[in-house]
Amino acid sequence: MGDGYDAIGETFAEWREQGSGDPRRDWEDKLVSRLSDGARVLELGCGGGSPETTRLAQQFALTGVDISPRQVERARAAVPDAEFVCADFTELELPGSSFDAVASFYVFNHVPRELLAPLLANIHTWLVPGGWLLTAFGQSDNPGWTGDFLGAPTFFASYPPEINSRLVREAGFAIAEDEVVAWEGADTPECFQWVLAQT
Numbered sequence: 001m002g003d004g005y006d007a008i009g010e011t012f013a014e015w016r017e018q019g020s021g022d023p024r025r026d027w028e029d030k031l032v033s034r035l036s037d038g039a040r041v042l043e044l045g046c047g048g049g050s051p052e053t054t055r056l057a058q059q060f061a062l063t064g065v066d067i068s069p070r071q072v073e074r075a076r077a078a079v080p081d082a083e084f085v086c087a088d089f090t091e092l093e094l095p096g097s098s099f100d101a102v103a104s105f106y107v108f109n110h111v112p113r114e115l116l117a118p119l120l121a122n123i124h125t126w127l128v129p130g131g132w133l134l135t136a137f138g139q140s141d142n143p144g145w146t147g148d149f150l151g152a153p154t155f156f157a158s159y160p161p162e163i164n165s166r167l168v169r170e171a172g173f174a175i176a177e178d179e180v181v182a183w184e185g186a187d188t189p190e191c192f193q194w195v196l197a198q199t
């Protein structure tokens with residue numbers, strides 16, 4: 001996964017801006033409105049310094065994690081006020097109750113299905129009581145598939161929405177908002193399940 005985004009990082013950043021109706025800003029607003037200034041926010045799969053990362057870093061103490069060394073390098077240059085860690089977040093060990101929120105934009109559809117439940121359980125431990133999770137899950141029934149994405153081999157996997165929601169609840173979260181949203185991507189229709197949940 002790191003190699004792929006090392007290669008396509010810049011292409012991805014341009015590609016993601018070309019769609020129309022991407023709801024990521026609206027969902028980021030829902031999270032931001034629930035946090036106090038200076039809150040500790042962890043962004044998983046932050047990429048190379050997206051507008052969402054920039055905005056979160058302006059208001060909060062942001063730590064971004066990405067598996068791609070090149071994307072982390074870009075993020076550090078683009079968002080100097082945040083801290084960035086190059087790591088696989090499915091293997092990350094962090095102290096308990098160390099963040100007020102965890103955010104992730106278009107990343108969990110790259111996580112092998114069997115790792116989603118342990119990842120959600122870890123996120124729950126990293127959050128303070130009352131902490132928030134915002135994420136966009138893939139929503140097709142895809143056991144795992146590697147194919148070309150913007151010129152690099154990329155792994156995708158996802159569960160249908162009812163299973164994603166169940167996994168979130170089973171990890172100990174209360175779901176505040178849960179919606180499947182479709183829009184026109186740059187070259188294909190896009191559809192993700194957005195979930196905002198609280199510990």
Ligand SMILES: C[S@@+](CC[C@H](N)C(=O)[O-])C[C@H]1O[C@@H](n2cnc3c(N)ncnc32)[C@H](O)[C@@H]1O
Pocket residue numbers: 001002005016044045046047048050065066067068071087088089090104105106107110111
């Ligand atoms: C589709 S991009 C999204 C990037 C950014 N969140 C955005 O919306 O522009 C997915 C990102 O997740 C990262 N990623 C995927 N799996 C990861 C993992 N297990 N650990 C850390 N980063 C991961 C990739 O390197 C890539 O930068």
